[in-house]
Amino acid sequence: MAGHEETVYDALDQAHGGEGQWAFGTGFDDPLAGVDTAVPDGVDASDLGAYCLMLGDDALVLSQRLTEWVTRAPELEEEVALANCALDLLGQARLLLARAGTCGVLGRSRSAATGSIPDEDALAYFRESEEFVNHHLVEVDGGDFAATMVRLLAASAYRLALFARLRDSRDPVLAAIAAKGVPELTYHRDYAARWVLRLGDGTTESHRRTVEAVDALWPLLADLPAATAVEARLAAAGIAVDPCVVDGEVRDVLSTVLEQATLEVPPWPTPRPSPGRAGSHTPGFDELLATLQGLAREHPAATW
Amino acid sequence: MRPDPRVVAEAIVDPELPMLTLADLGVLRDVRTEDGTVVVEITPTYSGCPALGVMRADLVHALHRAGWADVDVRTVLSPAWSSDWISAEGRRKLLLGGIAPPGAAPARPAGPVPLQLSPTRRGAACPQCGSGDTEELSEFGATACKALRRCRSCREPFEHFKEI
Numbered sequence: 001m002a003g004h005e006e007t008v009y010d011a012l013d014q015a016h017g018g019e020g021q022w023a024f025g026t027g028f029d030d031p032l033a034g035v036d037t038a039v040p041d042g043v044d045a046s047d048l049g050a051y052c053l054m055l056g057d058d059a060l061v062l063s064q065r066l067t068e069w070v071t072r073a074p075e076l077e078e079e080v081a082l083a084n085c086a087l088d089l090l091g092q093a094r095l096l097l098a099r100a101g102t103c104g105v106l107g108r109s110r111s112a113a114t115g116s117i118p119d120e121d122a123l124a125y126f127r128e129s130e131e132f133v134n135h136h137l138v139e140v141d142g143g144d145f146a147a148t149m150v151r152l153l154a155a156s157a158y159r160l161a162l163f164a165r166l167r168d169s170r171d172p173v174l175a176a177i178a179a180k181g182v183p184e185l186t187y188h189r190d191y192a193a194r195w196v197l198r199l200g201d202g203t204t205e206s207h208r209r210t211v212e213a214v215d216a217l218w219p220l221l222a223d224l225p226a227a228t229a230v231e232a233r234l235a236a237a238g239i240a241v242d243p244c245v246v247d248g249e250v251r252d253v254l255s256t257v258l259e260q261a262t263l264e265v266p267p268w269p270t271p272r273p274s275p276g277r278a279g280s281h282t283p284g285f286d287e288l289l290a291t292l293q294g295l296a297r298e299h300p301a302a303t304w
Numbered sequence: 305m306r307p308d309p310r311v312v313a314e315a316i317v318d319p320e321l322p323m324l325t326l327a328d329l330g331v332l333r334d335v336r337t338e339d340g341t342v343v344v345e346i347t348p349t350y351s352g353c354p355a356l357g358v359m360r361a362d363l364v365h366a367l368h369r370a371g372w373a374d375v376d377v378r379t380v381l382s383p384a385w386s387s388d389w390i391s392a393e394g395r396r397k398l399l400l401g402g403i404a405p406p407g408a409a410p411a412r413p414a415g416p417v418p419l420q421l422s423p424t425r426r427g428a429a430c431p432q433c434g435s436g437d438t439e440e441l442s443e444f445g446a447t448a449c450k451a452l453r454r455c456r457s458c459r460e461p462f463e464h465f466k467e468i
Contacts, residue, residue: 031348031356031379032379033360033377033378033379034345034376034377034378034379034380035378035379035380035381077441077442077444077452080442080444080445080446081442081443081444084444084448087350087352087354087448088350088351088352088448089352090352091348091350091351091352091353092351092352094351094352095351095381160417161416164414164415164416164417167414168414172382173381175382176381176382176384177351177381179381179382179383179384179412180348180350180351180381180384180385181351182412182417183384183410183412183468184350184351186417187443189419190419190420190421191443193419193421194421194423197421249416253419256419256421257419257421260421
């Protein structure tokens with residue numbers, strides 16, 4: 001027809017299949033397009049891919065939990081803030097899952113997904129529960145607003161400490177993803193810390209809820225410091241950060257915030273191998289995955 | 305004679321900040337031709353910024369229309385984009401569009417990132433009346449890159465492009 005491709009919409013539609021179904025945010029293409037994704041010398045590609053899945057799944061699952069607040073946060077500003085943190089984490093997850101894909105770590109997801117689905121989507125939507133390797137800290141039910149903020153504080157303090165060191169990773173892709181993530185994780189952590197201060201040092205009710213949130217979440221911190229065999233090998237090779245290295249820093253951050261929030265710092269739990277990193281998850285995780293994956297599985301070629 | 309691909313690419317506008325070109329925003333890293341293919345390097349602003357895919361499609365389309373059949377848009381992740389890369393012209397256009405431009409981005413030294421428990425103190429003059437007496441309403445705005453502020457002099461709310 002005359003004037004075809006004349007409007008911005010037509011142009012975008014043409015670039016995405018030309019079926020008149022393009023919408024903002026649906027033009028997902030490879031987030032690593034054009035990036036040199038060669039695996040550094042002396043590094044096992046399957047180790048690097050497995051590590052990217054760990055970091056990617058932590059981000060993807062926490063992003064999903066934060067997104068649950070959209071349309072039901074206590075104030076519009078906080079809803080926007082939580083959605084903003086979720087979007088940053090989703091972006092980090094896309095980069096990391098795409099990186100895992102370039103390392104050939106796709107598990108059963110690739111055979112379950114149709115060929116046109118990019119690796120990062122196959123990994124997000126077509127893995128089963130036991131193939132996800134995120135920590136329990138990011139997957140447990142978000143609970144109330146206090147629990148959401150205590151969890152966001154702990155998870156982002158841990159992730160920021162890792163990412164700050166990963167900027168020096170010998171894998172240039174991982175180093176670049178980390179350098180990009182550091183400013184984002186800094187404002188996630190500090191935003192959550194300020195809310196924990198207000199809630200802990202707030203009303204009797206907000207204090208009570210924050211104490212409950214801390215008590216419920218604290219045992220999950222046991223999973224964070226113990227390195228898996230993959231992390232230990234990659235840390236020795238200068239690719240990964242051994243999580244035990246950041247444990248002291250994470251404890252300092254959490255203690256500082258809790259003390260200022262007039263909250264008691266519970267005893268630190270004895271570290272244990274992370275069940276989540278081994279693919280074992282809490283009962284509510286299946287429901288989270290059903291929400292995350294339902295649409296993609298029912299309509300693998302969906303457009304809208 | 306096909307138009308210079310750099311001129312074509314630099315004129316594409318940001319889908320969320322249409323007063324800015326990609327050149328103004330500082331996300332266009334390089335435009336060059338390699339054996340007849342136009343290679344464009346762009347960098348994302350935030351990890352999850354949904355505008356990147358649209359920028360990519362706009363670049364390909366505009367260069368096709370300009371007669372360049374082979375276009376390769378590559379993502380460059382490092383060094384990470386900073387709001388310091390917004391050009392002087394870009395800052396002027398933001399201000400004209402009612403958005404307070406960013407100040408200098410905070411330094412990102414190596415090593416652990418210190419905790420900041422007091423609210424981020426950002427100064428931004430009102431883009432409407434120019435008063436420096438403004439306050440932050442929300443650290444998070446309609447897009448990842450903007451905060452919401454209000455002018456205490458003219459009482460108008462306005463957006464502020466955050467320093468990152």
